[in-house]
Amino acid sequence: MSNVGLGSKQFSLIHDGKFLEDDKTLAFYKINGGSTLHMVSIPRDKLLISVVMPTEEIVKIEVKVALPVCDIKTITENRVGYSINSMDLFLGKQKLEDSKILYQCDINEESVLKVKSKTIQILIKTIGGSITLDVHRHELVKDVKGMLLHKLNIPVHLQKxxxxxKNLADSRDLASYNIRMHSNIIFDFRSSVSTYIMSYQQHCGFK
Known part of the structure; x- marks a missing residue:
């Protein structure tokens, strides 16, 4: 592999999710014309990665780069003691499909994955009708208000x-209030507007 500047000890070849051993032939692995091999430029087949749970707990696990994403969920479940099978794994803003292999997802040593509950739709009831939002159940209330800021143009700290x-506290997530798919949340328009007017008057020095 002199064309890519790597010695044979600096990378591994993978086919169909399996590492190819140096002393085996291509025929042994049933590799023929048109087959695709993946080159992993690390001298070992394991990585240490971090998984951030919805509770912000950080779990460090050692995994093989040829494992599918669904197996990462299983390993993480065994560590935390509860199921995350119905949730999604993200690398940055990229959602990882359960069937994908780690080396196909640009995951490397010290990558940080984040567990998020699957997207649900909630309805925000206002005096003008309803606003539909796609959110995660572990989304913070303040982040939901941030979405409404762009739709209603009312500052986050003035929204109720x-x-x-129950009034929803900014620091809590939707799951803590048992908010589910198609839950109806009331936007307290009168309280929000009153607070907005009072804030404006104080800013302008009115009594």
């Missing part, structure tokens, strides 16, 4: 959201 008679 109510679910089942």
């Amino acid at each position: 959201l109510v679910f089942e008679g």
Whole structure:
């Protein structure tokens, strides 16, 4: 592999999710014309990665680069003691498909993956109708208000959201209020506008 500047000890070849051993032939692995081999430029087949849970707990696990994403979920579940099979894994903003192999996802040593609950739709009831938002159940209330800022043009700190008679605190996530798919959340328009007017008057020095 002199064309890419790597010695034979600096990379591994992978075919169909399996590492190819140096002393085996291509025929042994049933590799023929048109087959695709993946080159992993690391001298070992394991990586140490971090998985950030929805609770912000960080779990460090050692995994093989030829494992599918669904197996990473299983390994993480065994560490934390609860199921994350219904949730999604993200690398930055990239959602990782369960069937993808790690080396296909640009995951390397010390990569940080984040577990997020699958997207749900919630309805925000306002005096003018309803606003539909696609959110994760572990989204913070303040982040939901950030989405509404772009739609209603009311600053986040002046918004009030109510679910089942409870005011939603900015620092808590939607799951902590048992908010689910198609839950209806009330945008307390009168309180928000009153707070906005009072804030404006104080800023301008009105009494």
